[in-house]
Amino acid sequence: MDQAQAPVAVFDSGVGGVSVLRELVRCMPQEHFLYFGDSVHAPYGARSTQEVRALTLAAAKMLFDRGVKALVVACNTATAAAIEVLRSTWPEKIIVGIEPALKLAVERHMGGRVAVMGTSVTIREQKFHTLLERFRTDSEIIPLACPGLVELIEAGQTAGERVSGLLRQELESALDKPLDAVVLGCTHYPFVKKEIRRIVGERPEILDGGTGTARHTQHRLAEAGLLKDHGVGSVMIENSLDGKMVELSRRLLDAPWGENALANGSPP
Numbered sequence: 001m002d003q004a005q006a007p008v009a010v011f012d013s014g015v016g017g018v019s020v021l022r023e024l025v026r027c028m029p030q031e032h033f034l035y036f037g038d039s040v041h042a043p044y045g046a047r048s049t050q051e052v053r054a055l056t057l058a059a060a061k062m063l064f065d066r067g068v069k070a071l072v073v074a075c076n077t078a079t080a081a082a083i084e085v086l087r088s089t090w091p092e093k094i095i096v097g098i099e100p101a102l103k104l105a106v107e108r109h110m111g112g113r114v115a116v117m118g119t120s121v122t123i124r125e126q127k128f129h130t131l132l133e134r135f136r137t138d139s140e141i142i143p144l145a146c147p148g149l150v151e152l153i154e155a156g157q158t159a160g161e162r163v164s165g166l167l168r169q170e171l172e173s174a175l176d177k178p179l180d181a182v183v184l185g186c187t188h189y190p191f192v193k194k195e196i197r198r199i200v201g202e203r204p205e206i207l208d209g210g211t212g213t214a215r216h217t218q219h220r221l222a223e224a225g226l227l228k229d230h231g232v233g234s235v236m237i238e239n240s241l242d243g244k245m246v247e248l249s250r251r252l253l254d255a256p257w258g259e260n261a262l263a264n265g266s267p268p
């Protein structure tokens, strides 16, 4: 089979990576995508680094065994814990990992105040500390782990009292002075962007790594001569938990562009 016709795998701990899948589909509508969410083991952000690494390796093996031509790790937590080991295990494969868009935020708001929301694993891993060291002289960077938020989004809650209460509590410490940017360093968070906007007000720019990751994937495929640049594309969604999670992923994928939230925020 022509390798260019093979699907691009997109992986996350659950439904969060659908926010990246949306950007990938927008950027490369003619590609076939195979999305795998590991909701049985979510949230990864509450696990040990070793556990996240083992789960990510197992998912990657399952996807490569199915003949995908590239793997997009649409999970900041899995990238932080496992991207090096993935690349050394499959050195010949195209593997793209999403990371918090801190560089972009600092470049656009030099000298400003930037909050970075991520999971506990992402915030504590060396990868993030290296990023922090690189940019902390240019801007004031405030890392925020948001325990409990991924669980709500996995339950289909993208709006409402529980989501806004949790966000308010997490963001409060960063809002004592005006913020210039908020980086969504977890792929689940774009689905609660409207709630975040309500709390931080109009001033800060809210950034995520989805678009950058999609463009980078397109570039890597083109470079390898593996772009499927004609014909009709498709999206197949699978989840380790159950069909309800596949349904929720579909609803999130089909939510209106730019809305980044389910219409009513109710559980599936």
Ligand code: DGL
Pocket: 012, 013, 014, 016, 017, 042, 043, 044, 045, 046, 074, 075, 076, 077, 078, 119, 122, 150, 185, 186, 187, 188
């Ligand atoms: N969506 C994942 C990320 O980008 C993490 C969610 C989880 O904790 O499982 O970090």
